[in-house]
Amino acid sequence: MAKVKKTPRPKAETPKGFRDYFGTEVTERSHMLSQIARVYHRYGFEALESSAVETVEALGKFLPDVDRPNEGVFAWQEDAEGDKPGDWLALRYDLTAPLARVYAQHRNDLPTPYRRYAMGPVWRNEKPGPGRFRQFYQCDADTVGTSSMAADAEICAMLADCLEEVGIPRGDYAVRVNNRKVLNGVLEVIDHNHVLDRDAILRTIDKFDKVGADGVRELLTTGRRDASGAFIDGVNLHENQADVVLAFLTAKSEHPAKTLSNLRYAVGQSPVGAEGVDELEQIAELLAGQNYNPGRIDIDPSVVRGLGYYTGPVFEAELTFEILDEKGRKRQFGSVSGGGRYDGLVKRFTGQEVPAVGVSIGVDRLLAALHAKGRIGGKEAGPIVVTVMDRDRMADYMAIVAELRNAGLRAEVYLGNPKNFGNQLKYADKRQSPAAVIVGPDEWNAKVVQVKDLILGAKIAENATLEEWKERPSQYEVPRDQLVAKLREILAANGLG
Secondary structure, three states: OOOOOOOOOOOOOOOOOOOOOOHHHHHHHHHHHHHHHHHHHHOOOEEOOOOOEEEHHHHOOOOOOOOOOOOEOOEEEOOOOOOOOOOEEEEOOOOHHHHHHHHHHHOOOOOOOEEEEEEEEEEOEOOOEOOEOOEEEEEEEEEEOOOOHHHHHHHHHHHHHHHHHHOOOOOOEEEEEEEHHHHHHHHHHHOOOOOOOHHHHHHHHOOHHHHHHHHHHHHHOOEEEOOOOOEEEOOOOOHHHHHHHHHHHOOOOOOHHHHHHHHHHHHOOOHHHHHHHHHHHHHHHHHHOOOOOOOOEEEOOOOOOOOOOOOOEEEEEEEEEEEEOOOOOEEEEEEEEEEEEOOOOOHHHHOOOOOEEEEEEEHHHHHHHHHHOOOOOOOOOOOEEEOOOOHHHHHHHHHHHHHHHHOOOOEEEOOOOOOOHHHHHHHHHHOOOOEEEEOOHHHHHHOEEEEEEHHHHHHHHHHOOHHHHHHOOOEEEEEHHHHHHHHHHHHHHOOOO
16 A cells, blocks of 8 residues: 655745744834824824725736736736636735725715825835845825925925934934926926937936936946946936036035025926926925924935836935944945825826825834834833742632733733743743742732842842842742732833833
């Protein structure tokens, strides 16, 4: 008789590009999201939780094709093997595309403008890399249905407030504002006959923060040799055309009025360029009226990321403090948020252009920044552990833990095998417990409890002699009715009160 082949066990590992989050990581993120949500709510934005799954048609950006129908997203077709295959569905790749669908679907029931915020995971079917995962969190706020620059200025102010709310002080961040219309004006000046490869020019401009003004000039004209020695072909603009682009990219001055003046020079007689400068001027005036001064929020033409997507103002929050990279070199932390005006997105559904502006905060990037600044981090204190000396009295131990919880203290009863008391304390250490409650037969009879300060005990054991250890006890006997008070005293002494 043939031997039955065993079914192989599944591998206990996360899929490539995904990761698991434990204890402190989850609570740190939840706390930060609640802080940001408070700011959004204070500004009058309403929460929205849309479906994690959309039709690929609604997502729009990654439409299915014959060769690879799920490019860019995690997609599948309903009843793909049936006689009448259904819709292509996909996990959302951001929170903005679902908003456009929600607004188009429910616009008759929603106020105009509609102000919403949304927080949650998104998924990208892209090649993962160091620090780049296929699932990550976004934290968005958008206003749909108004073309007023007051909405754009409000988003910028709210972004600054969010950074300060989570612990990034003034001086450690800058919100920088640009406008796609200004760039369109620059392109009109150098290419009024529409003969140039504008996409190539945009891609070159997008490298400004990497190669600087001289590098962009080379790439706009004859080309340049990169650090590896490879030659990169240029766009073949004339020097005077490159001058206009560089005048736009380097227009920023310490004084906003001078920056705006430089931009007016760069866009020349272009109507759309002048409109973009006017919008930036309105935003600057509205922010100044709320005391969001330069240094916190700046007009900065070097912000070029996303200009291919946005239709008007575009903004980015950059953290300006230095950190050490993996090679020990100093570098600025960089961008943690971006947004702008996207007036064409809802039109896909309605056929009518609907103005909209929004911002997205990169949750994981912002958490990494807070760790780098030492604002968060370290191990989170676990629950107080009530040990079990007599399993027949489990109801009494549960009564103790219920009393602690009712007093607002985080606590649990040890639920493993109580025979080995040492294992109970090892468990408490592994749980990062600040204290353990010990009640045996003698304590029950005397109506007292033993309370062990585990944090102090660990500190004493680290470097104390036997004599010092005896002089600095970390275990206390207290009357049963004083248990809560003693635990609060221990928590306060360890900075956990």
